[in-house]
Amino acid sequence: MAMTDITHEDDLSVITTGTRTPTDISHIHEFLGCRTSPAWLAVAKDNLPLLLQDHANCEKKAAGTAMNLIFRYEFHRSLQEKLAQLVREEMLHYEQVLSLMKQRGINWHYLPAGRYAKGLLKHKRTHEPAAMTDVLIIGAFIEARSCERFAALSEVIDDEKLARYYKYLLKSESRHYEDYLALARSITDESIDERVAFFREVEKELIDSPDSELRFHSGVPDETLLASITA
Numbered sequence: 018m019a020m021t022d023i024t025h026e027d028d029l030s031v032i033t034t035g036t037r038t039p040t041d042i043s044h045i046h047e048f049l050g051c052r053t054s055p056a057w058l059a060v061a062k063d064n065l066p067l068l069l070q071d072h073a074n075c076e077k078k079a080a081g082t083a084m085n086l087i088f089r090y091e092f093h094r095s096l097q098e099k100l101a102q103l104v105r106e107e108m109l110h111y112e113q114v115l116s117l118m119k120q121r122g123i124n125w126h127y128l129p130a131g132r133y134a135k136g137l138l139k140h141k142r143t144h145e146p147a148a149m150t151d152v153l154i155i156g157a158f159i160e161a162r163s164c165e166r167f168a169a170l171s172e173v174i175d176d177e178k179l180a181r182y183y184k185y186l187l188k189s190e191s192r193h194y195e196d197y198l199a200l201a202r203s204i205t206d207e208s209i210d211e212r213v214a215f216f217r218e219v220e221k222e223l224i225d226s227p228d229s230e231l232r233f234h235s236g237v238p239d240e241t242l243l244a245s246i247t248a
Contacts, residue, residue: 029113032185033178040187045164045194048157050221053169060238060246062174064231066123069179071233073114074128075163080107082156090149095203099196106189117179131232134159136223137216150201154212157197158220162234164190 026032046052061068083100090096118125137158141151167183167190174180201209228236231246238246 027109029116029182032113033181035181037181037184040168040184040191042164042168042187042191045161045168045191048161048194048217049165050217051225053166053224054237056237057235058169058173060231060243061170064246065174065176065179066118066121067128067231068170068233069114069118069121069123070126070128071131073111073118073125074130075233076107076111076114078130078134079159080104080111082152083107086149086152093204096200099200103193103196106193110186110189113182117182131230131235132228133223133232133234137219140216140219146204150205150209151212151216153197153201153204154209154216157194157201157213158216159234160190160194160197162220162224164194166233 080103083103087097087100087104115125134155137155138152141155142148164187167186171180171183174183198209198213224234224236226236227239229239229241231238231242
């Protein structure tokens with residue numbers, strides 16, 4: 018979706034200056050196994066340039082993952098439709114984050130991925146349709162955690178326009194997690210509850226355990242990371 022084609026509601030200048038109706042994400046908090054730690058928020062709010070770079074990477078990867086699923090499982094009609102919409106939205110968000118970086122004089126640079134997605138995907142089963150089910154469940158947790166962190170960051174950062182942008186993202190991110198779960202349920206006759214519970218614990222461990230890198234989905238900053246930031 019080109020910038021010239023976006024709706025008034027999705028115009029970045031409107032998003033970052035207007036007041037939005039609050040989005041209820043209580044269901045996100047119920048779905049996840051934990052909330053973001055105050056320690057992560059304290060470090061993240063003081064390192065927004067790095068966080069924005071990783072946020073941009075996450076939006077691009079989310080679009081790429083959805084597109085890969087479209088090609089791999091092209092026989093599944095409802096999956097195709099939902100993921101096509103998700104690709105459009107993730108690429109719009111990617112473009113918006115790039116604009117936010119440019120407005121703040123943040124140059125694009127290479128930033129390696131953190132441990133989060135790999136830590137989830139290493140538990141993916143290898144046979145079908147179990148592999149597809151797990152990928153969709155993992156997608157749900159990534160979207161839900163993104164939503165939770167956007168909400169938490171919007172309450173603590175000093176950048177008012179960026180805070181408004183994070184609040185704008187809550188509606189779509191919360192819908193994305195629900196779409197991924199619905200798709201996971203639609204491709205199997207078995208209950209996915211056990212796998213959801215399993216990945217909830219895996220995701221919780223990644224978020225609650227010490228992490229030596231700061232990323233949008235990283236864990237609690239460890240002593241090495243804190244020392245490098247304050248040095």
